[in-house]
Amino acid sequence: MSVPPGQAPGAETSAPAIADILRRLEAILETSSQQEMLLKLRTLAADIDLLVPYHDGHMIRVTCYALAIGDRLRLSPKDMLALEVASLLHDFGKLEVDGAMLEKEQGLDENETAEVRGHAEKGYRILSRYPRLEWAASIIRDHHERFDGQGYPGRKLAHSVSLLSRIIAVADAYDAMTTSRPYRKRMSHTLAVQELINNSGAQFDPLVVRSFFSSKDRESLGLSDRMQEHVA
Numbered sequence: 001m002s003v004p005p006g007q008a009p010g011a012e013t014s015a016p017a018i019a020d021i022l023r024r025l026e027a028i029l030e031t032s033s034q035q036e037m038l039l040k041l042r043t044l045a046a047d048i049d050l051l052v053p054y055h056d057g058h059m060i061r062v063t064c065y066a067l068a069i070g071d072r073l074r075l076s077p078k079d080m081l082a083l084e085v086a087s088l089l090h091d092f093g094k095l096e097v098d099g100a101m102l103e104k105e106q107g108l109d110e111n112e113t114a115e116v117r118g119h120a121e122k123g124y125r126i127l128s129r130y131p132r133l134e135w136a137a138s139i140i141r142d143h144h145e146r147f148d149g150q151g152y153p154g155r156k157l158a159h160s161v162s163l164l165s166r167i168i169a170v171a172d173a174y175d176a177m178t179t180s181r182p183y184r185k186r187m188s189h190t191l192a193v194q195e196l197i198n199n200s201g202a203q204f205d206p207l208v209v210r211s212f213f214s215s216k217d218r219e220s221l222g223l224s225d226r227m228q229e230h231v232a
């Protein structure tokens, strides 16, 4: 799928494009085979990534990171399935956010900030209409909640936020930091790791951060011994 004709990258996603995504989602949810549903959802997520400014594979990458964390936390197959579905659709609500706001994202006024942040609630509102996605919708709504209760939309404290949302929060932040945005360049892996560590216990669940950088992956992630100590 490509960006619909007449829609410049960064423009607000057109109503027909959103309607097409919803039609495809509804067809996918009628699929009886779980494996087939996941395969089709991955394609849908990749196509949504083409519609949302700067996403460029964001939801797919976040899903890979989230599943790696889930693996390290030894989540049950049921939770891994829930984690994959929620990760693949975690920014679904951005389809209904003004693309110009998403590209700006810095120097936003109060209303613009509320518009951008509204994507979590919008994703929940749209996806909770489908009984098969009701649980995923709640996970998606909470993916910007913080461990210290200062996140959005609900300012919920860690214990009232699903572990799956806390996993997506870390995976999402790592990908956001290590990819370029219209208003800033990508951060190096090392700096992004340092940011996650610095915000462990405030923005992020320390257990999730530790799992992301577990010792068995230290080498592949380029973590120094010193950094590993900070998350151990």
Ligand SMILES: [Fe+2]
Pocket: 090, 091, 119, 143, 144, 172
């Ligand atoms: Fe988000």
